[in-house]
Amino acid sequence: MGAAGEAVQGEPWSSDTKRSGDGEDPAKETEREEGNRADEMFWKPSDQSTERRRVICCEQRCSRFRELSKEPHLATSPRDEALVQLLLQRWQDPESGLDSARTTEYEVLLSFPSEEQPNRVDVVNSTGAILFSCRHSEENLTGEQGGPNVVPPYAAYAPPGTPQGPLVYANQGSEEDFKELQNKGVKLQDSIVLTRYGGVGRGAKAVNAAKYGVIGVLVYTDPKDINDGKSLPNETFPHSWCLPPSGVERGSYFEYFGDPLTPYLPAMPSSFRLNSDNASGFPPIPIQPIGFEDAQVLLCNLGGNLAPADWQGGLGCDYNLGPGFRSNGTFPEDSQVNVSVHNRLELRNSSNVLGIIRGAVEPDRYVLYGNHRDSWVHGAVDPSTGTAVLLELSRVLGTLLKKGTWRPRRSIVFASWGAEEFGLIGSTEFTEEFFSKLQERAVAYINVDISVFANATLRVQGTPPIQSVVFSAAKQISAPGSSGLSIYDNWIRYYNRSSSVYGLVPSVGTLGAGSDYAPFIHFLGISSMDIAYTYDRSKTSARIYPTYHTAFDTFDYVNKFLDPGFTSHQAVARTAGSVLLRLSDSLFLPLNVSDYSETLRSFLQAAENLRVPLEQHNISLGPLVTAVEKFEGAATSLNQRIATLQKGTSDPLQVRMINDQLMLLERTFLNSQAFPEERYYSHVLWAPRTGSVATFPGLSNAYSQAESTGHEPAAWAEVQRQLSIVVAALEGAAATLRPVADL
Template sequence: MDQARSTISKIFNGEPHSYTRFNLTQNMEGDNSQVEMKLSSDMDEEAGGNGVGDHLNHNSNRKPHAAEKPGRKPKNLCFMVAATVLIFVIGYLIAYLAHGKKDVAPTCEASVDPVAEPLERETGAAPLMNWEDVKKLLTEKLSAAKMEPVFREFSVVNHKAGSKGDESLANKVLGKFKGYGMNTWTDEHFIKVQDAPAAGANRFVFKGSAEYSKGFLSYSANGTATGGVLYAFYGQESDFQLLRDRNINMTDRVMLIRAGRISFAEKVANAAKMGASAVLIYPDPTDYPIGDSTQLFGHVHMGSGDPYTPGFPSFNHTQFPPVQSSGLPKILAQSITSAMASNIRRQLGGHNEPETWGGSYKLGEENDAITVEVNNVLAEKKIHNVFGVIKGFVDADRYVVIGAQRDAWGAGFATSTVGTSLLVELARSISDMVKNDGFKPRRSIVFASWSAGEYGSVGATEWLEGYLSSLSMKAFSYINLDRVIKGSTGFKVSASPLMHGLIESTMKEVKYPDSSSTLYSQFAKINFESNVLEPFKLDAAAYPFLAFSGIPSVSFGFTSGNLEYPYFGTELDTREKLNVAAGNQVPQLAETAARFAGHMVLRLVHDHLLRMDVMKYNNIIRNHVVQINTKVYSVKRMQPQLLPKALTVQWLISASGSYGRVAQRLVTDMQNSDLEDIEMCRIINDRIMAVERNLLSPYVSPRDSPFRHIMLGSGPHTLKALSNHLDGLKNDHPESDADLFRNQLAMATWTVQGCANSLAGDIWALDNEI
């Protein structure tokens, strides 16, 4: 109404001499609203004279009540018609607007509903809390005493993926997140996994004696295989190379292999390359003092996620092509106990095993026949991932993800209970800091509880597959809480090189339990990289985030030196067993682990610019390039017919140089940036985030090579594989192929150059010196 009056006033250059009265009523049965409009003016007074035109002239000398003669001038008639039409149009528009509001309920409650005040958001770029105060707040929230009740709440005897125990834990986690005032949601997946035979058990027959095993390895091929037993130590590539050097036939042999050092899947894949027909994996007492009858459980998928929907999420009612992951083995694989393995080894003949392997037994010969029978059952399971988010106050659409596995083969105390408890405690602590202590994270924090981790990070990988295009642009790091306590005398971290600096600084801030020394002074000592950092293992829960999705990731944990925690993959992973391995310091170590993870999370969402060192990859790329260049010249010298004279590594060298220059330019931009400029900070952070995902090779299929990272992935597309391929060419290995090498070299070159281009930012800032 006010707008209509204002419009009339502007048209007439003064206060209107009419008023408009509205009476809006709504027909409750759906009839159109009626608009009653009454216009009153001095029309009678203005009937004489020059009409509306003169009425607008406030200095007119005309008498207000002078009567006009019947014959009016055409000009005055035009003015009156125009005024009438104008008033009609305005009235029609007002009626139309009133009619458009007919659906507004005429109740008093609707008009007085209080509007909820939105949560205050930061409008400037300056941090709203000093970092020292943030650290102090987190210290106050976490304690060893608070860990104990959480451990008890989330300790469950049976919580295999998809079971009622797993679902019950999911609901507990969801309830906690809701109780902390977080926005929550769940993801439901229908996955296919292999379980042990519903009736009976898998078995093997050796020297006329049959043995049955309760343990099993999911995703093994099914069927029966017979062959001579061959002991292959840990089943590493170097172990099989040693057997090959001894001219031992490995075709159709049944490999007997120790657990440890590499994943079950890698052992089986390496054996398959040698032409083996089956693999038996056992826990040797030297590495696993767990009793000679303890069963092992695990999987042998050379990948992660549901292998029956490779590259696709396992959502319900979705149609995908009937394909299987290339990482599924085509040979049999079965776990056996230490006692079963000892009985086999005592009866083997053939060559003596190498002294470096122990030297006490024979390797086995082809007439040491054994029959292996595997009858695993393919089953569909419904699993749930549970999420809660604390939204950021500046860049809410950028987030760090912190997650933990929820399922286990048995009690799984070290496997999942500790991680789930830490996840919940960190969610409680940080939520409380935001709600009650004034902490305002710049970016968001997503807390995730995964299922089906024991089958190969299935829950986490299905989530990544489902939202890959979004996550690769918005999730800037992943912090894994699985298996953070395996001992107490060591501390190991696997991480993206981008995060090494953040890890080192965090270790200098977090103290070791019951000590005045920090984690850094306790474990890093002289050399941080050699004493703390270790490569990612293929079965690490954070590995798919890094090598499949290109999200900088970190896994960490307290260890017992170089010894593995022996109860992973068994039903003996209990609180009591972990207490012994951790020196009865489980709550204290859990508190420290929570602080370590919490400090990294908070630093990543507190600072204006992401704490990631883009120059780290420069040294790694250069080292690979130097190695490849040296080997190319070596092959040309020793096998000149394999590689053309024109072939050089100059393009790869140039791409490496491009990366180094744009990385240094970004460091300079960060140093010279105006932290008050929110948009500039966001642009720089997006350039940093682009590094990891652009090191994923765009030339390989996730189905064939899911871990596409050319530095840290696995497959022929990696720079390490290029170097190994040159070794094969040099030694005339039958699987080496000069044309394939040249193709892979070209793809790796343009992956590095593409990463450099992305890091440069704007198209006009590209490094064109290649």
């Protein structure tokens, strides 16, 4: 608090920037001296040594972060509600608060393990006697992993049940994995399968398994996948950042996102709710996650044939397929695994906290910035690293606001989402409740969930128009550490690509459905991004930071292993803050729509590989080529118009018209008829792609389907339909970018 507070004291925005966006050339902004930028204010840089920085951090800056992560705050728990109040108070603070703040509450369906009947995983012999039991909770290694508020490991939304059967190892539980087991003659009917995290989504493991008659699923995190192979207690937390043997990844096993009972409707108490028996997307069979310590006991005792090489892992034994245990192992051969799941579905009230800074010039244009508040356990990394950045940004801007020296051109909406861990529920309900208003007015959505996975480099996911504003911000801010590089120059060393337009640039990833940006981009068509600091991928192959969703994701873990001195937090805060300010304050929106052209070209190039088989089915790529060219032409011309206007003094309405084109471009890619089976997904460029060709997702998926079904006319008709949908979307996008009075 002190250091950041000092920044506000020492470098307030000068009053002549009060409406800096109005009439100013944003291109010039990048040339300003760094010290003049508001983004300088977020957690002032420090040149202390790592150890010294850590101490300083904990004395000066980290009390808020410690507060956020000091207790488990599972969605809708008393502590989650306490954090709602904390956020609300901060945003209503007379000295550093926002213009206004409020909570919105939704009644949503969550899933919890039974307190009376803990979930169990046991090995039982033929008489039913228990030979071995998996842990019910993680080991309390540092004193932080115990207590009544640590929810035991479970698979949220897994149905209750007590299946028992011989154990089979099913690798990652993908469709291919089960096909391979079937091909190898491994009996799956009435078995329990043990799967590794990774490869496919959590819930998909149970969906795939059930198709083969499997009656229960176990999931564990293999040390090979998360710890770069390390599995011993003295190699893992608290001795390193690695996952300890008892650590278990919790998670939601719900297939969709949003409240399961109120798709497309805000989950108001009075809203129509599906009967939970009629709701879809829940795992069809019981599933339970376990630690690799317990998985080792099960897996290293399995009988049957040796699993394929790429199914092997880091538990220090050969992984066999089963079914059942080997003859010379710990358990009698005919022992079985009993899985007892007693999860309960419960309607709970979950809150979002919303705070707004009213725009000075265009209050009806919203730049949204959010992250979730709920965690599985303490959630120091996930999401408190993000919540800390949220609070810092809102505090610094709120302080300027209350001093009366600054107000952005556009409105800024800060959001703390509830129940993200159960399936992006708070954010999705928000987009449902404010669908029209957001569709009309939202400029962009910035998501900072986990702000620091590790301290090597910036990592950004987003749609193409946000690339330029992120680059501008990242070029202006120093990377943490002593390299002297900008965040941009550091970033390009870790993640880069060769752009046909710009040459070598940092690579911006695409947006799936991993955090709260999903409803914004897929359902509402709002240009979105997710910003974090992350790993050096040459140093670790961990799927994610090792204590993800476990009881070991604590304050000390962040402070000691992820971001000593919290300099990466600072880097993210300054980068995201700069992006936020540029979006809310630039005269012309810093969304470069022309950057979509590279994406379209790459999709088109991939589609060209299908030209021959498509033509064999009388499907022409000609209209797609034309549509991409039209888009490129319209985007280039629009950029030229902007450049010309930037040279003179612009009529406010002219600027607004251009900005509306920039803002609404992303909306033009939505088509509610495109993917009738996919809940919320309507963005024809970013819907989930399951097909193998890296082209437009609808085309790719339909093509794969048509290929696999041979020459079924209906399948090829769907290929043509998807192609026409893309063409119509691109033609519509080009129409939105062309001069507004063109016919």
